[in-house]
Amino acid sequence: MSYIAKPKVAHPGLPRNELGLSLRDYEGGMSTLCAGCGHDSITAALVQAAFELSIPPHRMAKLSGIGCSSKTPAYFASASHGFNSVHGRMASVATGANAANRELTYIGVSGDGDTLSIGLGQFCHAIRRNLDMLYVIENNGVYGLTKGQFSASADVGSKAKKGEVNQQPPIDPCMLALSIGCTFVARSFSGDKEHLVPLLKAGIRHRGFAMIDVISPCVTFNDHEGSTKSYDFTRRHRQAAIYADYVPPAQEIRSGQAAGSVQSVTLHDGSRVLLRKVGADYDATDRMAAFGYLSQRQAAGEIVTGLLFIDEGKPDMHEVQATPDQPLNEVPYARLNPGQKALDAIQSRFR
């Protein structure tokens, strides 16, 4: 919370990025989430990802909806503009913001409640527009701020803290995103920062809608025996199928990164994502295969993590809209004003 002072002291020996900034420059206010909350680990991963990508903090915009997840933009990058919108409607705000200025990096943070219930429509339509943004779902299967109701991502048979068992089938954000044309679909786990950071970096650099579903256990309401979104359950059932490495533009691929069966996908800015696959011939550019694989492993009770699908070739919202390269919010009025002559010409049709 902003009124809890967080010391802004950086050790002189802290590593610096290309902009000369340290990790501290990407941090935000003190988290007010519960101790051990998965969301805070995701926040830390976001800090690291933005730091490593050397994004100027003021060229980044953080957006969220309502809920525990949606508080987290306050906890990173305090030098970035933040927009904590209304419940489930971050995607539309991001759409308008991106329409106005296509040059900023848009990072949306939402939760399973915010995205999969009230925000389901906006989530789907932002995907359909291939809005250029990173959309992180901090997924814990539960409504935390209102004290423990099931969310739409709760699995059938998962038990609430007070003993109630969920009967309704869950909405899986990855399966959903795949089915409606999402161009970057990933799943990760808040308990595995090493896995998450490269995914975040790749998602930020992906041009189009990058959705990362991050299982992020709620230590207060959904981390008990019988829950399928607990740390313990996730660790036991997780199958890290595809590891992603992010390689910045013009950097050589290290030998270790190339080991095993590796698939390389080049992003628009020249950077690459290297996919190290634990499974055999997984092709992360084949939507149908990804869908099939995910369904199979899910039926077998596994939580598959990794960069499940990527398509760099689809036009994003601006390409579809054929907007100019210059951000619309920077076009001077003189070029927006058609002038009296044009107005006269229009009016000649109305006589």
Added chain:
Amino acid sequence: MSQTPRDNDFTVKIANVNGTGSASANTLLMKSFFRMGIPVAGKNYFPSNIQGLPTWYEIRASREGYICRSGQVDVMVAMNAQTYRKDLAEVAAGGYLIYDSTWPRDRQLARDDITVLGVPLARMCNERFSRARERVLMKNIAYVGVLAALLDIDMNVVRNLLQESYGAKPQLLDSNQAAFDLGYRYAIENFSCPLPFRAQLMDATSGHIMIDGNTTAALGALFAGATVVGWYPITPSTSVIDAFRRYAERLRRDPQTGRSNVAIIQAEDELAAIGMVLGASWNGARSFTSTSGPGISLMNEFLGYAYFTEIPAVVINVQRCGPSTGMPTRTQQADIMACAYASHGDTRHVLLFPANPEEAFYLSAVAFDLAERLQTPVIVLTDLDIGMNDWMCRELKWDAGYQPDRGKVMSAAQLEAIEKFHRYLDVDHDGIPWRSLPGVHPKGAYFTRGSGHNMYGAYTEDAKEYQHVVDRLRLKWETAKTLVPEPVVEQSERHRTGIISVGSCDGAVREARDRLAAAGVGTNYLRVKAFPFGKAVQDFLDAHDRVYVVEQNRDAQLRALLLLETRVGQDKLVSVLHYDGLPVTAASIVDGINQDMARGKAA
């Protein structure tokens, strides 16, 4: 021929079936009067339907320049068998009804106080034209020919209009001219032309255009520099976006890249449409949406958010008949309260009320300046009558010196120069803080939140800090009173009776005042153009003993707003209401006022 009392003073109504392509014929007729220099109004009463339901187009010619709905029909063209009974009944005594005599009409339905003229429109068109669609369409042009003969419309005017419309397609021009001639000749040969209702050349329309308010509202947004539009289709606002797109794509096009400086995004619903507007406005683009009643209901939460977080937003609300789905193709002014206080909590919004398409143009542009100056939503309340009907307006002018008022936005240099930026600090003591745009400067960052925040922009649940912010918002409201457009006031010291009205009531109120004055009842008039009400509204209320509040809704919403937001007493304000979905007439206002005056005398 000497002038008869009804020259250039009559109403023609055409009853048709929607989907039969009568729009171009009706426009031809309406424009013929306009080109003859006769003040005219065209009103379309259409169904919420694509094909097969009754639709009417009503043209009022008025040498006095009264262009509200006349409330009576002098010449009816009854093309729809389904509504024949009703259409026949609607003709004023001494009037005329024209029907398609190809088929026999019901002999039971007769009136001896009007003249019924049969024209075999379908038979003539079937004989002359071979294609099915053409036969249907040309019946419409043929009745224009009939009317041209009966009403003595200038043939050169009609010829020019046809030439302009179809000159590029000679075949179409020929068909239209032929159909017109069929009707014209039949009328000349069979009836005593012209009728006592004649169109006579005048010179009262130069410097004017015939245009609808959705087109002009779109043009206002275009000229004001709007670049991002989030919208969702809803009658009767959709044509605002259609017009905006049509003109923006052409007039904003970069000749080199072929791309236009605009992003028009069709949203998944109104919740998203307003969210897009907020995102774009927050990011420094001029952005708007247009909608109607149900859309306003859906936008409430974001409107409250924008009020509290102080994000500019422009919403054009083309009001239709409520409540609920109501009558989507009928007009009303019933969203006044829903817009003034849209959203939960202590919220209040700036409203602008154009009276006609001309004002819709200027006020939709002003809305952007106000929204950015005040950092708050501004809702432009037009209605279906303004938005979708053809109004005679003065030609639109765009001030060459206009520069958008972007309000208090910190530049990169300003941010560089200050020690620390605080989003909600009232440094100028006018209730309007400074804002910063994302991406401009590292020092500009702040966190926009709909939750409790203090004057520095930080989260708070502290009683004093919270209250400080909402009190400052109230101060901003006081500032808004000095910035919004002044009401239109026509006041004479001699009169103690006032009329207050709003928006599209204006034409009917003006005509009603003339009629009242002719009967010896003098009135003063104030038309509000904006909410919050400024000093001029209070002064007008103070200066009168009795004030009639004329508006188009059941619940006297403008009156309620005046009671809430000024010092006027209940007893002084008398409502004159019209809310059946059709545009208000002068007669209903005169009746309402006379009835109250009669009650006053009786008491």
